[in-house]
Structure formats: structure tokens, C-alpha cells
Amino acid sequence: MKYDFAAVEKKWQDIWEKENTFAASNDYTKPKFYALVEFPYPSGQGLHVGHPRSYTALDILARKRRMEGYNVLYPMGWDAFGLPTENYAIKNHIHPEIVTKNNVANFKHQLKSLGLSFDWTREINTTDPDYYKWTQWIFLQLFKHGLAYKKEMSVNWCTSCKCVLANEEVVGGVCERCGGEVVHKVKNQWMLGITKYAQRLIDDLDTVDYIDRVKTSQINWIGRSTGAEIDFDTTAGDTLTVFSTRPDTLYGATYMVIAPEHPYIEKWADRITNMEALRAYQAEAARKSDFERSEMAADKEKTGVCIEGVRGINPVTGGEIPIFISDYVLMTYGTGAIMAVPGHDDRDWAFAKKFGLPIIEVVAGGNVEEAAFTDCNTGIMVNSGMLDGLTVEEAKKKITEWLSENGKGREKVNYKLRDWVFSRQRYWGEPIPIIHCPHCGMVPVPESELPLRLPEVDSYEPTDTGESPLAAMTDWVNTTCPVCGAPAKRETDTMPQWAGSSWYFLRYCDPHNDKELASKEALDYWMPVDWYNGGMEHTTLHLLYSRFWHKFLYDIGVVSTPEPYQKRTSHGMILGENGEKMSKSRGNVVNPDDIVKEYGADTLRTYEMFIGDFEKSATWNTSAIKGCKRFLDRIWNLMDIAVEGDAYSEKLESSFHKTVKKVSEDIEAMKFNTAIAAMMSLLNEIYDAGSITHEELRTLLKLANPFAPHVTEEIWSVMNFGGQISGQSWPTYDPAKCVDSMVEIAVQLAGKIKARIMVPADITAADAIAAAKADPAMAPLLEGKTIIKEIYVPVKLVNIVAKG
Structure with missing residues (x-):
């Protein structure tokens, strides 16, 4: 009979919802598995086919863990505050609360249509006052x-x-x-x-x-660096403190640069004789982002204005040096001021060349006039007074000690990360x-x-x-x-969208608690998250922020683990059929609703996992999805050739054990595409054999269930196997039965392969060597020769050394 995916998928989704099949238990004596995906921002555009890649992957793990006897928490909720909803609401004159409610309803419908085993009894929404009470x-x-x-x-x-x-x-x-x-x-x-x-x-x-x-x-985002803070006196009587990872190059500091926003500019206003030029430059810099001004934009032409009326004083030479303002120095990093060493820094060299500033070599080697610097991390110090003749590392230590002893600086660890x-x-x-x-x-x-x-x-x-x-x-x-x-x-400012997402994983542990963000018992049981998957685009924002909040809550005794997530993986994007990132503006968005309607949720899930390496980007191909549909149809049609039997047939026994091993290991390694390929290969063997026993069918259905839960549950039900697959035990394998009965080994003569032969996997060394000598390709080569050595490496090779 033909498989009616629309009717079957609705049937099982209704059953799972009615029975709360995937609700996590509050029995804290069971082994637990907390699987987490980044909860979505419910935009008006709804899901596209890139979203289910992460959800399906963790769903596969969650379903496998349930069958392995774990109490599984696989929750879902909504990161629903934020600018896009508010901007949409303003444009369309609809209150953001109504926009959010409508968007959530659409997203939830789409997710449920995919058969994802979320525990919907723990659904949360960051805009719910009962939730943001605890954010506050x-x-x-x-x-x-x-x-x-x-x-x-x-x-x-x-x-x-x-x-x-x-x-x-x-x-x-x-x-x-x-x-x-x-x-x-x-x-x-x-x-x-x-x-x-x-x-x-x-x-x-x-x-x-x-x-x-x-x-x-x-x-990289935190950006730890070790160096020294160095105090430069100024002719205005103030001290400009800079941070440098290379205090050993201090004798080569020929000018200083401060950020256009540095407060000393206002402090020195009555001394500065070119304030008008500085003001104009400040206005220009204000129109640039930190990104444009940072070292990421190091290739752009350097700009700046020399401060006329105030100069810096190099603490080791005592000489006066000019101070510039330039937009490549940021108030948000370090002290907002730098010492410039153009003899050993490309950026400083380019600036010095433009403004005609001195360039002094302080680490021997290279050609500073042409910016052909030696490796200044390993050279010998020159033109550096007390540091001459020292290695870089020796010079760093000595100058830092000198600065500290003379009240001119101190050792310092700095971070690129800002509050x-x-x-x-x-x-x-x-x-x-x-x-x-x-x-x-x-x-x-x-x-x-x-x-x-x-x-x-x-x-x-x-x-x-x-x-x-x-x-x-x-x-x-x-x-x-x-x-x-x-x-x-x-206070009239509001929190950023990142607030609610910085702790949401904790609320899932006990989402209906009105006395605390979650009970200590629930947090101690469920945390940390065992496996968290999300996009790489969130590894510097959300991941960093949520780890910070969690560590703070750990410090004040709310949670008992210093880290929120024990394991973190990331998936590659699914690109549009034109190879570009899916977006409405590019017109390449594929709506999962359309795929589910035409091919079914199981086909979409299987294709999402079969499309390629999970960690890498993959291009959507609507025509290729048909192959996954045929694969599921062939599983459905196994009912036509199923025969009684509670054991593996002799012909397929080894193949089933190998497939169980392969699929089990590949799921854990997130190699979902090769797991599906293994099941496809087994399916071919089954059809070649012409029949499948009930035990073989049960095993195949269990293996395929996490990928295609609807069709496998329906077959299980039609075959009267009892209960639901989600309540069954995950298949096991016998390692001994995963070994091939016959193996191919190489036959070498003096280390060079001359033949390949098939032998029993458990063949003795003597029999393997005898078979190698008797091979038609080897016998003529050994004729008349004296054999010096014979080596057998089990299931790999025979090597014969002969002379004559």
C-alpha cells in the first residue's frame, strides 16, 4: 500500500501531543541528558529550511538517549524581545505584544509539523512577565x-x-x-x-x-595580552598611561597617539593651539564604527592630527615626542592611548612615513626605512641604552622591572573584551x-x-x-x-535582547516556579547542559554573555556548576540553491512548510541530515530531496517482504551488527549523513536478500526512528510490534559479529605490493603465508629464490623477503 505521509504524520503528532510522550520526568534518580538548541527569535518571516538543521540533529540525539534509558530534557521557547519586532510593530501600527504572539504561534506550528520531540510543557517566552521577573x-x-x-x-x-x-x-x-x-x-x-x-x-x-x-x-574575542602599563609625562603636567605588549621597544617610541574622544583633549583645551582642527577630526571620527577604526581596518590610509601645544616625554630617553589624535586608537581598548614604535610595527611605520616622524630601529635586523622588519620577537636589542645586547625576552623583563622601580609603569595583563x-x-x-x-x-x-x-x-x-x-x-x-x-x-532604558537569552537554559529546568528562577534541586539535577548546539554567529555574543551570567550565579550560590554547557557544537548554514545565504532580499528562501506539504516532514528531516557534513555549509537542492523520499518509501515497502522470525538471518546478521555500530557511532559524532548512507546500504542488502525477518525490521525501524519518526512509528504500529518505538531500547551490536568473515590482504615482495588476496579473517599466519606464496602473481616471482624472511600482519598483509 502507498504511504500517506500527510495522514500518518498528523496522526503521530497528535498522539505525541496528547500523551506528552516527550515530557521530561521530575524523577531525579534517573540518569539525565539535557539537550539544548538556541531558542529562536520568532520573526514574522517564520522558519526557513536552514533552521531545522540544528533542531533535527539534537532531536536525533534526544530520541536516541531516551531509547538508551535517559531522562531527556529537550525544551523549546522564544527569544521574543528585540528591535525587529518593535520596528515591524511601528511600521505596521501593531503593538509588539500582538506581533510577538502571532509570530510565536506560526513558529510553533512549523516546529510541531516537523515532529521534533520538544518538551512543550516547559515552553518559555522572554516577554512573559513571569519569565522576565527573574531576568530583572x-x-x-x-x-x-x-x-x-x-x-x-x-x-x-x-x-x-x-x-x-x-x-x-x-x-x-x-x-x-x-x-x-x-x-x-x-x-x-x-x-x-x-x-x-x-x-x-x-x-x-x-x-x-x-x-x-x-x-x-x-x-580571540576576550583577547588576553600580557605586557606593561607605561606612564608618559606630558608638558601639560599630566601623565598619559599606555599599555604595550612590547615594553622592550620603549626606546623606539617616537610619538604617541590618543583616541579622538580622549578626555585629556578637553582638559588641555586652553593649551592646545589647533583645537579647531581637532574638533573637525573628532566629528569625522564619530561617524565611524569601532570596526572601521580598529586594527581590522589596518590597510586603510592612516589619518590624524598632531596636538599643538602639548607633547609627551619618553620615560627612558627624557626626550619630548609629539602626541597625535587618530581614529585607529579606541577609548574602549586599553587606556585610549598608545606609544608608537614605527621601526617595528607596520601600522606605526605607515603613520610615521605620512607625517614625517622619526623611525628608530631597536631590534637588530631588517630595513626599517622600507618596513622590512626582522622578527622583532627574537632579535637582539640595539639603540636601546640599558637594554643593548639583550634578547627580546630579557629586555622585556629588565625594562618592566626598571619602570616599576622608578615609578614609571607596572606589569599588566590586558583584555580586548570591554564591559x-x-x-x-x-x-x-x-x-x-x-x-x-x-x-x-x-x-x-x-x-x-x-x-x-x-x-x-x-x-x-x-x-x-x-x-x-x-x-x-x-x-x-x-x-x-x-x-x-x-x-x-x-529608569527608562530597557535591557537588550541578550538579557533573556543569557539564562534561559536555567528556566527550562523548572519553568513554572513562581518562587525562584528554578529550584536548587532541579538545577543541581539538570545542569550543566549536556549538549548545546547553535550557530557560529552566536559564539562571541550569546555564548560569552550566558557563560558570564552563569558564572556570576555560581558565585552567589544559585547554580552549582561553574559552566552552563558541558558540550558545544555548531552547524554549517544551509545556503539557497544559488549558493548564497538564505534571505528574503535575495529571494532564495525555501519555506519548510512547502517541503513538508509536498514530501513530508520525515523526508525533510532526513534530507537535512543527509545534505552534507553537519559542521559545514551545504547548498539546498530541491531535486535531491527526492532521493530521501525514495529511501523512506523503500522502508515502508519492507512490510511487503517481512517474514516471521525473532532473529537475524544468517545472510544479514553481520550487516545488521555493522550497521547498528556505524549508526550509533555516527550519531554521536554528528556524522548524520554517513549514518543514513549506512542504512541505505543495509536496505539494498535486504532487498537483494528478498526478505526481512521481524527482528531485522524492528532493528532497522529503531535505527531510522530518530531521523524519520513518523513513518517508523507507523510501520511499528501496523506490524503490531507493541508500544511505541520511543519507548523501546536502542539496538546493540556484538563487536565480534562486526568483523568480516573474509578480508583482503596485501602480498608484498621485499616491501612492494605484488598481489592482493582474499583470506578468512581468522586465518593463521602459516596459512596466510602459504596462500600468498601460492597466488598466481607471486609464485613466478619466488621461483628459484631463497626465502629469507616471512611476515604476516593479521588482516593486513604478508611480506616475503627473498634473494637469488
């Missing part, structure tokens, strides 16, 4: 421990979204979300002190199982639970009054002044101080 609670703990604070600083301002962006949200010099121009503004912002955790965020990567590229991404800009001047986000009192300062909203809900409003458009729309809602803003009772005002 965590913020208050950060505030009470000095890790949430306000600071006047230069920030990235999206001119389109009209809000502040974290450095990580500026990609390629523009807003990550809308592509709008990003400029710099000085604003009073909420910050989170992630830099206090910088070293731990690096060190603890040694304790977790993350793929190398994820670890590298984290380490997290946590303010957003928008409506659709968690209200920051702080009250500003003219007498008491910043006061936390009492925890008993959480959640602090977003007010119901008619207008939530951003303002041109840079203030949050909440600032205009006076009835909500005006309040009383919980400490002294005086009139006070609420």
Missing part, C-alpha cells in the same frame, strides 16, 4: 554586587534603530540588525562588568568539550528595575515588586533625542523611593 531579579543581584553600573561613555549609536548598540552588534561598520549607519555618541549607560570574569572565561574553556573553532572564537553596554533606548525590552532618587541615588526596585512590567502604551516609537520612549510616560516614570519615600523616577 538577576540584574538586581548584579547591581548589588557592583557588576551593574552606570557610566558616561562613548557608545555606538544606530541612526536608524535610534538606540545604543554593544560593540558586538556592530558588524562591518553598520548595525547588525538593520544595516543602518552607526555613529559615536557620549551617553550615560548601564554597563555589566563582564571584564572581571575575563580570565575565568578563558581558563574554564579547558573544563568543557567545545569544538576548537568555538573555543578559538571565545579566546557590556546594557542599555537600550527602546520600548520592547525588559524594564531595568532601578529607581533614581534625588536623595538616595540609584535604588533597586524591591524584589517583592517584581516583575516591573512594561506599561501599556499607544505610542512606542523611538525618540530623536536618544531617550527611551518610556521617558515620556510620566504616570509610569514618576514613583516614590522605596528607601526614603521621596518622589523619584524610574
Whole structure:
């Protein structure tokens, strides 16, 4: 009979939902497995076929673990605050709450149609006040421990979204979300002190199982470097402190550069004689993102203005050197000031050449006039006074000691990572639970009054002044101080979208708890997440932020593990049929609803896993999906050739054991494509044999079930095998029966292959050597020769050494 995938898939999805088949148990005595995928942002565009790749992969692992006897938590929820929803709401005059509700409903329908074994009883939504109550609670703990604070600083301002962006949200010099121009503004912002955790965020990567590229991404973003802080006196009487990883090159420092936003410019205003030129340059720099100004843009022509009226003093030479402002120095990195050593740095050399500044060689070798530097990490110091003749490493140690002894500097570890800009001047986000009192300062909203809900409003458009729309809602803003009772005002900035996603994995452990973010019993049982999969694009944003929040919660005793995720993997993108990233603007988005309607969810799931190496990008090919449909149809048709029997047939026994081994191992290695290929190969052998026993069919259905759960459950039901596959045990294999009965071995003469022969896998050395000598290709070569040595390497080769 023909397989009616539409009817069968709806049937089993209804059964699973009615019976809560995949709900995790609260029996904390069982072995547990917590599988996690990044919860989606429910956009109005819905899913495209790239999304199910990650969900299906972890679904396969979750289904396998259930069959292995684990209590599995595989949850799903919605990361639903954020700018895209708010921008859509403004454009279409629909409240963001309604937009979110509609988008979530669509996403949920799409996910359920794929037969993913999520525990929907634990569904969460970051915009639910019962959820963001605990986001606010965590913020208050950060505030009470000095890790949430306000600071006047230069920030990235999206001119389109009209809000502040974290450095990580500026990609390629523009807003990550809308592509709008990003400029710099000085604003009073909420910050989170992630830099206090910088070293731990690096060190603890040694304790977790993350793929190398994820670890590298984290380490590079944190950017640890060891060097020294060096104090340069100035002719204005102030000290300019710089950080350098190469204090040994101090004698070669011929000028200094400070960021255009450096506060000393204002301090020195009455001394500087070219303030007009500096102001013009500052305005120009404000229109550039940190990305454009950073070392990533090192190839661009260097620009700057020399400060006339103030000069620096090199602490080892005592000589005066010019101070420039230039946009390639950032206030957000180090001290906002650098010493420039053009004799041994390409960027400094180019700047010095442009402005006619001295270039001094301080590490012997190369040609500094042509920027042909020697390896300045291994050379000998020259033109460096007390350091002459020393190696670089010896010089680093000596100059650092000298600086410390003479009050001119100190050893220092620095990080590229900056504290997290946590303010957003928008409506659709968690209200920051702080009250500003003219007498008491910043006061936390009492925890008993959480959640602090977003007010119901008619207008939530951003303002041109840079203030949050909440600032205009006076009835909500005006309040009383919980400490002294005086009139006070609420904080009007909201949290960024990253807030809710920085701890959501904890809420899944106990999502309906109204007394705490999750019970200690639940957190101790479920955490850490055993296997977390997500996109590489989130390994510097979400992953870093969530690890920071988790470590803080560990420090205050809320969670019992220092890391949230024991294992982290990442998948490659599924590209459009034109080989480009799927996007609405490119017109290459493939809607999974269309594929499910035409081919069925099981076919889509199988194709998503068969499309290629899971960690690499793959191009969608709609015509290729038909091969996976044929594979599932052939499994369905096995019912026509199934015969009674509770054992493997002699002809297929070895093949079944090998396939169980292969599929089991490949799932764990995320080699889903080769696991499917192994089942396809076994299927060919079954059809060649002309029949399949009930035991063989049961095993094949169990192996295929995580990939194609609907069709396999239906066959299991039609065959009256009892219960559901999800409640069965995962197949096992006998290693001895995975060994081929016959193997091919090489026959060598003096180390060179002359023939290949088939022999029994358990053949003795004597019999193998005899078979090799008797081979028609070898016998003539040995005729008349004296055999000196005979070697047999089991199941690999025979090597004969002869002379004469």
C-alpha cells in the first residue's frame, strides 16, 4: 500500500501531543541528558529550511538517549524581545505584544509539523512577565554586587534603530540588525562588568568539550595580552598611561597617539593651539564604527592630527615626542592611548612615513626605512641604552622591572573584551528595575515588586533625542523611593535582547516556579547542559554573555556548576540553491512548510541530515530531496517482504551488527549523513536478500526512528510490534559479529605490493603465508629464490623477503 505521509504524520503528532510522550520526568534518580538548541527569535518571516538543521540533529540525539534509558530534557521557547519586532510593530501600527504572539504561534506550528520531540510543557517566552521577573531579579543581584553600573561613555549609536548598540552588534561598520549607519555618541549607560570574569572565561574553556573553532572564537574575542602599563609625562603636567605588549621597544617610541574622544583633549583645551582642527577630526571620527577604526581596518590610509601645544616625554630617553589624535586608537581598548614604535610595527611605520616622524630601529635586523622588519620577537636589542645586547625576552623583563622601580609603569595583563553596554533606548525590552532618587541615588526596585512590567502604551516609537520612549510616560516614570519615600523616577532604558537569552537554559529546568528562577534541586539535577548546539554567529555574543551570567550565579550560590554547557557544537548554514545565504532580499528562501506539504516532514528531516557534513555549509537542492523520499518509501515497502522470525538471518546478521555500530557511532559524532548512507546500504542488502525477518525490521525501524519518526512509528504500529518505538531500547551490536568473515590482504615482495588476496579473517599466519606464496602473481616471482624472511600482519598483509 502507498504511504500517506500527510495522514500518518498528523496522526503521530497528535498522539505525541496528547500523551506528552516527550515530557521530561521530575524523577531525579534517573540518569539525565539535557539537550539544548538556541531558542529562536520568532520573526514574522517564520522558519526557513536552514533552521531545522540544528533542531533535527539534537532531536536525533534526544530520541536516541531516551531509547538508551535517559531522562531527556529537550525544551523549546522564544527569544521574543528585540528591535525587529518593535520596528515591524511601528511600521505596521501593531503593538509588539500582538506581533510577538502571532509570530510565536506560526513558529510553533512549523516546529510541531516537523515532529521534533520538544518538551512543550516547559515552553518559555522572554516577554512573559513571569519569565522576565527573574531576568530583572538577576540584574538586581548584579547591581548589588557592583557588576551593574552606570557610566558616561562613548557608545555606538544606530541612526536608524535610534538606540545604543554593544560593540558586538556592530558588524562591518553598520548595525547588525538593520544595516543602518552607526555613529559615536557620549551617553550615560548601564554597563555589566563582564571584564572581571575575563580570565575565568578563558581558563574554564579547558573544563568543557567545545569544538576548537568555538573555543578559538571565545579566546580571540576576550583577547588576553600580557605586557606593561607605561606612564608618559606630558608638558601639560599630566601623565598619559599606555599599555604595550612590547615594553622592550620603549626606546623606539617616537610619538604617541590618543583616541579622538580622549578626555585629556578637553582638559588641555586652553593649551592646545589647533583645537579647531581637532574638533573637525573628532566629528569625522564619530561617524565611524569601532570596526572601521580598529586594527581590522589596518590597510586603510592612516589619518590624524598632531596636538599643538602639548607633547609627551619618553620615560627612558627624557626626550619630548609629539602626541597625535587618530581614529585607529579606541577609548574602549586599553587606556585610549598608545606609544608608537614605527621601526617595528607596520601600522606605526605607515603613520610615521605620512607625517614625517622619526623611525628608530631597536631590534637588530631588517630595513626599517622600507618596513622590512626582522622578527622583532627574537632579535637582539640595539639603540636601546640599558637594554643593548639583550634578547627580546630579557629586555622585556629588565625594562618592566626598571619602570616599576622608578615609578614609571607596572606589569599588566590586558583584555580586548570591554564591559557590556546594557542599555537600550527602546520600548520592547525588559524594564531595568532601578529607581533614581534625588536623595538616595540609584535604588533597586524591591524584589517583592517584581516583575516591573512594561506599561501599556499607544505610542512606542523611538525618540530623536536618544531617550527611551518610556521617558515620556510620566504616570509610569514618576514613583516614590522605596528607601526614603521621596518622589523619584524610574529608569527608562530597557535591557537588550541578550538579557533573556543569557539564562534561559536555567528556566527550562523548572519553568513554572513562581518562587525562584528554578529550584536548587532541579538545577543541581539538570545542569550543566549536556549538549548545546547553535550557530557560529552566536559564539562571541550569546555564548560569552550566558557563560558570564552563569558564572556570576555560581558565585552567589544559585547554580552549582561553574559552566552552563558541558558540550558545544555548531552547524554549517544551509545556503539557497544559488549558493548564497538564505534571505528574503535575495529571494532564495525555501519555506519548510512547502517541503513538508509536498514530501513530508520525515523526508525533510532526513534530507537535512543527509545534505552534507553537519559542521559545514551545504547548498539546498530541491531535486535531491527526492532521493530521501525514495529511501523512506523503500522502508515502508519492507512490510511487503517481512517474514516471521525473532532473529537475524544468517545472510544479514553481520550487516545488521555493522550497521547498528556505524549508526550509533555516527550519531554521536554528528556524522548524520554517513549514518543514513549506512542504512541505505543495509536496505539494498535486504532487498537483494528478498526478505526481512521481524527482528531485522524492528532493528532497522529503531535505527531510522530518530531521523524519520513518523513513518517508523507507523510501520511499528501496523506490524503490531507493541508500544511505541520511543519507548523501546536502542539496538546493540556484538563487536565480534562486526568483523568480516573474509578480508583482503596485501602480498608484498621485499616491501612492494605484488598481489592482493582474499583470506578468512581468522586465518593463521602459516596459512596466510602459504596462500600468498601460492597466488598466481607471486609464485613466478619466488621461483628459484631463497626465502629469507616471512611476515604476516593479521588482516593486513604478508611480506616475503627473498634473494637469488
